[in-house]
Amino acid sequence: xSAIAKDVLEALAGVIxxxxxxxxxxxxxxxxxxxxxxxxxxxLWLDVFLEHNVEEVAYRGQHGTKGSIEGPYYVxxxxxxxxxxxxxxxxxxxxSKLVFExxxxxxxxxxxxxxxxxxxxxxxxxxxxxxxxxxxxGNLRGTIVADGEGRFExxxxxxxxxxxxxxxxxxx
Numbered sequence: 773x774s775a776i777a778k779d780v781l782e783a784l785a786g787v788i789x790x791x792x793x794x795x796x797x798x799x800x801x802x803x804x805x806x807x808x809x810x811x812x813x814x815x816l817w818l819d820v821f822l823e824h825n826v827e828e829v830a831y832r833g834q835h836g837t838k839g840s841i842e843g844p845y846y847v848x849x850x851x852x853x854x855x856x857x858x859x860x861x862x863x864x865x866x867x868s869k870l871v872f873e874x875x876x877x878x879x880x881x882x883x884x885x886x887x888x889x890x891x892x893x894x895x896x897x898x899x900x901x902x903x904x905x906x907x908x909x910g911n912l913r914g915t916i917v918a919d920g921e922g923r924f925e926x927x928x929x930x931x932x933x934x935x936x937x938x939x940x941x942x943x944x
Contacts, residue, residue, distance in 0.1 A: 804941055811940040819844045820942055836879055845900040850890060851910055855919040859891065859928040860910050867896035867929030876922040883922030890915050891926055898932035 788798070808817050823841040831838050851860055876887035892913040894900050901911035912931070918924045936943050 804944075807941040811942075813937075813940050813942045815844045816936070816940075817942045820936055845892065845894075845903055846890075847892065847902045847913065850892060850913040850915045853914040853916045853926075855917060855923060856925045857914065857916060857927070859912050859914045859926060861912055861929065862908065865895065865912075865929055867931070870928050870930045871925060872928065873923070873925040876918050876924075883920070884918060885920045885922065887918040887922050888915050889918065889924055889926075891928070893928070893931040894934065896929060896932055898934075 787793075793801070808814055819841060823843070827839055827841050853859070872891070874889075876884045876889065878884055892900070895907065895912060899907050901907045901909055901913060912928060914926070916924050916926055938944075
């Protein structure tokens with residue numbers, strides 16, 4: 773962590789030098805960085821602007837379908853569910869029914885027995901469990917274990933469209 777932090781600071785110093793940043797410009801940048809923290813948006817900002825680079829590094833030397841970022845609302849250790857299942861949800865969960873099905877395959881096209889699919893999403897209003905106090909933990913989250921042919925069928929509700937909030941520094 774120390775070596776990475778040192779490199780980040782050196783890179784920022786290089787940006788200041790490259791662009792000839794003045795004190796008024798520095799103060800604007802500094803306030804924006806402070807705002808990101810005060811709005812609690814550091815996880816969102818990092819995921820929006822940097823996590824794609826981490827995914828690129830993770831994919832180097834891999835074959836098959838490229839991975840996707842976890843995003844700011846990932847939570848480890850979601851409930852394990854069978855290949856055909858319904859995601860945990862509130863009894864009165866609002867939203868249109870959605871069935872998500874597919875197959876996990878190896879590089880030769882064979883189904884992968886026991887492959888896991890992690891699925892988590894917002895509710896109909898755009899709120900995620902573990903991040904909104906009125907949503908029970910584990911709501912609309914699961915780790916689904918594919919069947920012997922790598923197939924899965926998950927029943928859930930259609931989530932609200934994902935968008936970066938525009939009322940804070942990340943969206944600004």
